[in-house]
Amino acid sequence: MTQKLNTYLKENAGVTDQQLEEISDKLQFRTFQKGEFALREGQVCHHIFYVEEGLLRQYSIDHLGKEHIIQFANERWFISDRSSLFFNQPSDFFIDAVEDTKVVMLDTDFFSALSDISPQFRRYNEYILQNHIRQLQNRVHLLISASAEARYLDFIRLYPDLIQRVPQWMIASYLGITPESLSRVRKELTKNKE
């Protein structure tokens, strides 16, 4: 058992060492090099990835070959195609490494197994899901109501650390605009600061 996920679950979800022992067979460890795929379109997703170090992203490629980034996951975040995982369907998405990344791969039933033996984790799991819903709802709200500039400002407010680590064109893709547009938005913003 890795130290980090261990610590994370003990601190945040009140999971005990003994409980972690019981389900240790549902874990694998891996590293992905920058650019390496954790999931490809068409595959069924069999794991939830917990990022110990590094950065993963989930994205689709449309019929014009353009990438659309659904989610980033850096340290202490879970990422997965829950659609594919939970409903056992081929994924529409890719997941790959933006940086060299160390992950823990959790089996499909890791969460339910841990839920069965730990009521505290059960609540924590619900917290994770509710939080995910909240975040997605926020994003939908921004996408239907806010300009490119407002969305960018929200992004840097929410994920200030990612700005340093993610190339600008990926942020543009996450925001649903072109790299050129983001460049111009940033130019405007520095202008107004002076």
Next chain:
Amino acid sequence: MTQKLNTYLKENAGVTDQQLEEISDKLQFRTFQKGEFALREGQVCHHIFYVEEGLLRQYSIDHLGKEHIIQFANERWFISDRSSLFFNQPSDFFIDAVEDTKVVMLDTDFFSALSDISPQFRRYNEYILQNHIRQLQNRVHLLISASAEARYLDFIRLYPDLIQRVPQWMIASYLGITPESLSRVRKELTKNKE
């Protein structure tokens, strides 16, 4: 206990009559007339609403006074501001009735209480949450990658019944476009069919 939620939980989540008895104090029944509010911006949301009959919508109003619809909920759907409910914060949203609507109002702890006494419901609750995430992810994906026309086509594919029940300007608001744009999109579509 209303017949409909009762039946729903028994059929979909394997909940027993006895279990339903135990938590019957966490339920209230209400009707909302068309236009009546179930939740206003600034209030803390204390319930999850299960729609037995009718149609609710959740939306925000921006600084220009424009409405942005986050979600519709018709028969057999749950709706709530989970952000406000789960994290006990004032809501950014309104929920009101698009049609006269009969609902069951579930207390904040209804779901966790039922989860504690029914492992089957626990899994069903997780299913609901996962499904919600899947739906929201899909919507984010459409919003960052698809044109107004494509988003509208997706809407009528997913919610064919709502087309009949929801005024066009609300659909536009849900899609993140103006009523005028939606009108033009529809005009184009009928043209191409001929």
Next chain:
DNA sequence: CGCGTGATTGAAACCCTTCAAGTTTAGTGG
């Protein structure tokens, strides 16, 4: 009937995209 709400249509404006070119940055091999 007349009023209000929702839907449509047109013209101009605006935001963002596209395409193309140029500049900067980062990584690689000599």
Next chain:
DNA sequence: CCACTAAACTTGAAGGGTTTCAATCACGCG
């Protein structure tokens, strides 16, 4: 450590999709 190259970022001009504003039309309801 420099030279080279590819990738990322910037900038400009033209175009497209969507919005805005205003006017008109359609419909249901008191």
